[in-house]
Amino acid sequence: MSSLFPALANGPGERSETGVPPDEVWGRVALRFGQRTLTYGELAGAAGALAARIGGAGRVAVWATPELETAVAVTGALLGGVAAVPLNPKSGEKELAHILSDSAPTLVLAAPGAQLPPAFGDLPRIDVDASAAGPAPAPAPGERAADGDPALVVYTSGTTGPPKGAVLPRRALATTLDALADAWQWTGDDVLVHGLPLFHVHGLVLGILGPLRRGGSVRHLGRFSPEGVARELNDGATMVFGVPTMYHRIAEALPDDPELAKALARARLLVSGSAALPVHDHERIAAATGRRVIERYGMTETLMLCSSRWTPPDPRPGVRAEGEARPGTVGVPLPGVLLRLVEEDGTEITAYDGETVGEIQVRGPNLFTEYLNRPDATTAAFTADGFFRTGDMAVREPDGHVRIVGRKATDLIKSGGYKIGAGEIENALLEHPGVREAAVTGEPDADLGERIVAWIVPADADAPPGAEELADHVARRLAPHKRPRVVRYLTALPRNDMGKIMKRALADA
The missing domain is CATH 3.40.50.12780 (ANL, N-terminal domain)
Structure with missing residues (x-):
């Protein structure tokens, strides 16, 4: 090879x-x-x-x-x-x-x-x-x-x-890194900065092996900080890889740090992954820096599946293009990735309407070969025709962009006859000025089947927004049936090492 x-x-x-x-x-x-x-x-x-x-x-x-x-x-x-x-x-x-x-x-x-x-x-x-x-x-x-x-x-x-x-x-590593190189125009001239852990595919495969495959450079911060990112961008770094928690910290720091905004504006590419980046943070970063964060989507078992594409800035003075970065979506399937959405009974969804929710299933050379010592789990993870069941729920926009609405096990809420993705409600809640962090789950309801529960970390703990105010806020932005029926207030959301919210732990919060 x-x-x-x-x-x-x-x-x-x-x-x-x-x-x-x-x-x-x-x-x-x-x-x-x-x-x-x-x-x-x-x-x-x-x-x-x-x-x-x-x-x-x-x-x-x-x-x-x-x-x-x-x-x-x-x-x-x-x-x-x-x-x-x-x-x-x-x-x-x-x-x-x-x-x-x-x-x-x-x-x-x-x-x-x-x-x-x-x-x-x-x-x-x-x-x-x-x-x-x-x-x-x-x-x-x-x-x-x-x-x-x-x-x-x-x-x-x-x-x-x-x-x-x-x-x-080995082919999975090569395939996924080459597909991203094509999508992002990633070359040996790029200098990547990141502060991600090195025991998972984002920090290790993309963040270390990716630059080495391209013949470029990587600067690891050891521990992430907005100041560290700014320092490296000011010293010639061209790309930043991070997770939503990191970009949230950047968005929070931008209003009081004009030098950080200038440094981020110099970056060729800002990439977020491992979880959905809230639209609110997307918009705050774009407003302060003029740069759009590109999202990509993948899993440990599949490496990278989708990404927005980057195109070079327009050469005309004062004109800058940001490719196909679109807040709320993870772009389109990468070359070689076959992606489909299916109903619970396995029926393939053909709609590109931005509304019909289905589970993402994928096939391609970027996939893992097995779960070590677990033939039963390996068999259960794949369909009869060789597609991997991701457990992620999504819709497809008319132009093919994929918008993930949550995990099948924890983020798909069936309420009043509707299938509702927790992710879009979380984004709507984060647009409320009184909300610092938000998570949405479902819990049993005798009338609705499941009711929507919002877990909120308020911006001001002494004056949190009321439950009715938040419900009306969501209903105006999305639809009445997507409003939370219960609001619970926390001082912090439980997260893992990658910054992902651990929804199964919310019941114990």
């Missing part, structure tokens, strides 16, 4: 597949974490040395701290044809023990000095040496794997039971 990382496969003076002069690629900074950097030549040496050491090791665990060593570890594993299992350093002991038992790694890769929990027992450990390149780096060894071989085993959040390991083949 062709290399996942063309820039690492060529020594100085050799032909490069990246389209950039070879010597320039070799000397270019590939990774920067704080003040620590590795050029492509240095990364080839460090990752190549690790690949030679662990080749044939089977699966290896990676203690995925937000450090340079994590990027070297995963790159080295991929160069060596070894499947990597990225581990969340914040995992509880029970969850970590389950993942280690299920994935059965032969060893663990970690940064020197990292303290590993007792769950690792006597599992052999290798401290990753990010400086192993030596004074005269050589090209990394040829990658020892085929397209269909496992690249990563990424564990799902486990909201309905113990986490399951999604086995992602």
Whole structure:
């Protein structure tokens, strides 16, 4: 197969597949974490040395701290044809023990000095040496794997039971990253900044492996902050990847920070994913910076499925195009992705009316191959004709843009004979000036089947908006049957490490 990382496969003076002069690629900074950097030549040496050491090791665990060593570890594993299992350093002991038992790694890769929990027992450990390149780096060894071989085993959040390991083949990584490169005009000239964790596909596959596949650069903040984003954009970064919580913090900071607005205006591309970015935050960022945030949609099991497309700014003075970014949608299916909406009985929905809700099912080379050690779960996840059941509910606009309205298990509310997506009600609530955060769920109702419940974090805890006021606000913007029947007030919404609202925990809030 062709290399996942063309820039690492060529020594100085050799032909490069990246389209950039070879010597320039070799000397270019590939990774920067704080003040620590590795050029492509240095990364080839460090990752190549690790690949030679662990080749044939089977699966290896990676203690995925937000450090340079994590990027070297995963790159080295991929160069060596070894499947990597990225581990969340914040995992509880029970969850970590389950993942280690299920994935059965032969060893663990970690940064020197990292303290590993007792769950690792006597599992052999290798401290990753990010400086192993030596004074005269050589090209990394040829990658020892085929397209269909496992690249990563990424564990799902486990909201309905113990986490399951999604086995992602090498072709899935290449396919999804190349499709995004096409959609976003992503090249080796781009410099990405992000502060996402490195144990999931957004932060690791898109945020680290994506730039390396393009021959570009990535700057990891270690810990996200609007100030860190502004600093990097002012220092030449061109792209920002984040989750809605991060963009919400940016939107909150913009009114009092004109320098942040100027920095964001310099960005070529702002991308949000992992959950829906509220329309209210979209509009606040656009108003302050003149830039639209592009959303993409994917899952651990599928990598990326949809995205808005980016087109270069209009060359005429004062005219700037933002591609097809449209608040409230995740764009259109990426090349190679077959996407359909279906009714509960499996009947395909053919309407492009922006109203008819169905479950998203997908097929394509970007999908995982199996849940590790779970043939029953793997079989249940796919339809008879090979489509993966995402569990996400959506509508399609007349022009094909996909608008996700929530998860089938927690966000589809059946009330008074209507199928209602929680997401659009949440967006409407967030447009109310008295609402800081909002989540919507359904609960049993003898008359309606389910009634709509709004969970609100008010902007002013001492003067929260009333339930009737919020219900009328939603009814005016959407429809009377979508108004919340119950409003409950919280000081904060329960969220996971990625900033996603944990709706199953709301009942205990």
